[in-house]
Amino acid sequence: xxxxxxxxxxxxxxxxxxxxxxxxxxxxxxxxxxxxxxxxxxxxxxxxxxxxxxxxxxxxxxxxxxxxxxxxxxxxxxxxxxxxxxxxxxxxxxxxxxxxxxxxxxxxxxxxxxxxxxxxxxxxxxxxxxxxxxxxxxxxxxxxxxxxxxxxxxxxxxxxxxxxxxxxxxxxxxxxxxxxxxxxxxxxxxxxxxxxxxxxxxxxxxxxxxxxxxxxxxxxxxxxxxxxxxxxxxxxxxxxxxxxxxxxxxxxxxxxxxxxxxxxxxxxxxxxxxxxxxxxxxxxxxxxxxxxxxxxxxxxxxxxxxxxxxxxxxxxxxxxxxxxxxxxxxxxxxxxxxxxxxxxxxxxxxxxxxxx
Numbered sequence: 001x002x003x004x005x006x007x008x009x010x011x012x013x014x015x016x017x018x019x020x021x022x023x024x025x026x027x028x029x030x031x032x033x034x035x036x037x038x039x040x041x042x043x044x045x046x047x048x049x050x051x052x053x054x055x056x057x058x059x060x061x062x063x064x065x066x067x068x069x070x071x072x073x074x075x076x077x078x079x080x081x082x083x084x085x086x087x088x089x090x091x092x093x094x095x096x097x098x099x100x101x102x103x104x105x106x107x108x109x110x111x112x113x114x115x116x117x118x119x120x121x122x123x124x125x126x127x128x129x130x131x132x133x134x135x136x137x138x139x140x141x142x143x144x145x146x147x148x149x150x151x152x153x154x155x156x157x158x159x160x161x162x163x164x165x166x167x168x169x170x171x172x173x174x175x176x177x178x179x180x181x182x183x184x185x186x187x188x189x190x191x192x193x194x195x196x197x198x199x200x201x202x203x204x205x206x207x208x209x210x211x212x213x214x215x216x217x218x219x220x221x222x223x224x225x226x227x228x229x230x231x232x233x234x235x236x237x238x239x240x241x242x243x244x245x246x247x248x249x250x251x252x253x254x255x256x257x258x259x260x261x262x263x264x265x266x267x268x269x270x271x272x273x274x275x276x277x278x279x280x281x282x283x284x285x286x287x288x289x290x291x292x293x294x295x296x297x298x299x300x301x302x303x304x305x306x307x308x309x310x311x312x313x314x315x316x317x318x319x320x321x322x323x324x325x326x327x328x329x330x331x332x333x334x335x336x337x338x339x340x341x342x343x344x345x346x347x348x349x350x351x352x353x354x355x356x
Contacts, residue, residue, distance in 0.1 A: 002237055002315070002349070002350045002351065003241070003310065003311050003312065004240075004241045004244055004245065004310075006030070006034045006237075006240065006350070007034065007035075008034075008244045008247075009031055009034040009035065009036040009085075009240070009244070010034060010035035010036065011035060011036070011037065012036050012037065012084055012085055013036075013037045013039075013081060013082055013083045013084050013085070013125075014031055014036045014037065014038050014039070014083060014084070014085045014086075014087065015038075015039050015040075015041070015078060015081050015083035015085070015086045015087070016028060016031075016038060016039070016040045016041070016061075016086075016087045016089065017040075017041050017042060017068055017086075017087070017088045017089055017090035017112075017116055018040075018042050018068075018088070018089030018090035018091060019038075019040025019041065019042050019052070019057065019061065019063065019089070020040070020042040020043065020044060020045040020046070020050065020052040020057070020063075020065075021042065021045075021046060021051075021052070021089065021090075021093070022047075022050075022051050022193075022195070022197055022198040022199075022200065022232070023089055023132075023193060023232055023235075023236065024040065024042065024052070024089050025050070025051035025052040025055050025057050025197060026051065026055075026195065026197070026232050026233065026236055026342075027087065027089070027236050027239070027240075028040060028057050028060070028061045029055055029057070029060075029339075029342055029343070029346070030233075030236060030237070030240065030346060031061075031240075032060040032061065033343065033346065037062075038060075038061040038062065039061065039062040039064065039077065039080075039081035039083065040057070040061050040062070040063050040064065041064045041066050041068070041074060041077045041078070041090070042064075042065065042066070042068075042090055043065065043066070043067060043068075043090075044065055046200065047199040047200055047201075048199075049199055049332075050197070050199065051196070051197025051198070051199075054197060054332060054338050055197065055338060055339060055342055056339065062081070064077040068090040068108060068112035068115060068116065069107050069108060069111055069112055069115065070115075071115045071118065071119075074115050074116065074119060075115075075118075075119050075122075078116075078119040078123070079119075079123070082123075082125045083125060083126060084125060084126065084127050084128070084247070085126070085127065085128045085129075085130075085243050085247060086116065086119075086120060086126055086128070086129045086130070087130050087132070087239060087243060088113065088116050088129070088130065088131045088132060089132045090108070090112055090116075091108060091109050091112070091132075091163070092104060092105045092108045092109055092159065092162075093134075093159070093200070094159065094200065094201065094202055094203075095136075095157050095159045095160065095202070096201075096202045097159070097201075097202070098157055098158035098159035098160075098162070099157060099158060102158035105158045105159055105162050106158065106162045106165070108162075109159070109162035109163055109165070109166050110162050110165045110166055110169060112166075113131060113166040113169045113170060114169055117129070117169065117170065117173045120183065121173065121177050121178075126183050127182060127183060127184065127247045128183070128184050128243045128244070128246050128247035129183065129184065129185050129186070130186050130187070130188060130239055130242055130243045130246075131166060131167075131170045131185075131186070131187045131188070132187070132188050132190065132235075132239060133163045133166055133167055133187050133188065133189050133190075134155075134160065134163045134189060134190065135147070135189050135190065135191045135192075135228060135257070135259060135299060135300075135301050136155050136157075136159070136160035136163060136299070137153050137155050137160065137163050137164040137167050137189055138151050138152065138153060138154070138155070138164075138299075139151070139152040139153065139154035139155075140155075140156060140299060145300075145302065146257075146259070146262075146300045146301045146302030146303070147257070147299075147300075147301055147302060148257070148302045148304070148305070149189075149254070149255045149256065149257060149305055153167055153168065166187075167187055167189075167255070170185060170187050173185065174253065182250065183250075184246035184247065184250035184252065184253040185253050186242055186243075186246055186252070186253050186254055186255065186256065187255050187256070188235065188238065188239055188242060188255075188256050188257075188258050189255070189256070189257050189258065189301065190230070190235035190238075190257075190258040190259065191227060191228030191229065191230055191235075191258070191259040191260065191299075191300070191301055192227045192228060192229050192230070193229075193230055193231070193232045193234070193235060194229055194230070194231060194232065194321055194322070194325055195231050195232035195233070195321070195324065195325050195328065196324070196325050196327070196328020196329055196331075196332065196341070196342070196345075197328065197332075198232075204220065204268050204271060204272065205271070205275065205322075205325060207219065207220075208272060208275040208276075208279075208285075209325075209329050211283070212275075212279050212281075212283055212329075213333065215281075215283075217283075217284055217285065217286045218272050218275070218276070218283065218284070218285035218286070219285075219286060219288045220268055220269055220272050220285050220286065220287055220288065221288055221289055222268055222289060223267060223268050223269030223272070223287050223289070224267055224268070224269065225267065225268050225299075226265055226266065226267050226268075226299065226300065227265065227266070227268065227299060227300075228259040228260050228264070228265050228299065228300045228301055229260065229264060229265075229266055229271060229318050229321070230258075230259060230260045230264065230314065230316075230318070230321060231316050231320070231321035231324060231325070231349075233315070233316070233345070233346065233349045234258070234260070234314055234315060234316065234321075235258045237315075237349070237350075238256070238258040238306065238312060239258075241310060241312065242256055242306075242310075245310060252309065254305075256305060256306045256309075257301040257302060257303045257305065257306060258301075258303065258306060259300065259301035259303050260314050260318065261303075261314055262300065263317075264314070264317060264318040265300040266318055269285065269287065271318070271322070272285040273285065274318065274319060274322045275322055275325075275326065277322075278322050278323050278326040279326050315349055316349065324345055324348075327341070327345075328341055328342070328345065
């Protein structure tokens with residue numbers, strides 16, 4: 001449910017870290033359609049192909065290629081942009097990659113957060129800062145109810161734990177440097193996102209897309225894990241809502257879960273089944289559990305806070321989210337106008353409104 005006016009962003013100076021990633025590219029497109037002045041700071045796109053390149057993001061944002069660990073380079077881009085709103089998405093986001101390179105994961109996810117908060121602290125232009133983390137920040141007790149914002153933070157693997165640390169860094173900066181100021185500070189903890197243009201490794205929907213493009217069976221390595229899946233537009237519009245609301249009233253600063261309703265917390269195998277249904281053509285998935293490194297088996301969020309605070313509700317069911325992902329992917333494969341497809345999906349998500 002889009003219950004805020006996206007036209008708020010018209011003419012606003014917005015700084016997005018991680019703009020070359022899957023979520024970052026979609027976020028930049030939404031902001032561009034809303035008329036924001038966007039500067040992005042990130043490494044080169046993490047995949048080939050990438051949503052950033054397919055959606056021609058460089059043509060409508062000021063794109064700065066740089067490492068979030070490089071404070072000097074980051075601050076130069078930040079000071080040039082002079083942002084009013086900062087959306088921090090830059091991260092090493094893959095659980096299995098965090099086992100392979102934990103030091104890089106912590107450097108990026110923890111010190112990257114420190115660096116962007118230092119930029120905000122040493123500026124006088126930022127009114128609203130949002131750090132995007134993950135549902136995996138919580139100490140996972142494998143229980144059947146959703147985690148709330150006041151539950152203990154203690155992610156298990158290096159990725160999840162580094163994001164827990166990023167949360168704690170943000171809390172400390174909020175209390176130490178921004179109390180009593182005009183700068184509002186929040187974090188948003190989203191579940192697993194899906195959508196057109198995600199080509200990352202070790203993610204179920206990109207794995208489905210790659211298998212479908214090769215006309216191969218989909219390999220599902222952990223079919224019984226339960227995750228809160230949602231279309232990428234769900235958390236992105238929630239992030240924009242939080243950033244806008246706290247810009248206007250800093251008492252909205254805080255920590256927010258952003259996830260689907262319980263009916264859309266699916267097992268991975270069930271999600272693969274939905275993909276098969278919408279793709280068609282005889283595609284099927286097979287169970288190939290590989291005994292890989294530890295990942296949570298059961299994880300979902302309690303989103304009562306964001307619902308009660310802002311009247312927010314999920315817009316698309318998981319079935320619709322998979323349908324839109326398949327639609328976007330087939331548009332790309334067939335060489336159709338991908339920006340037209342992207343913009344159409346954004347309009348459909350917002351109920352036909354481009355500007356609120």
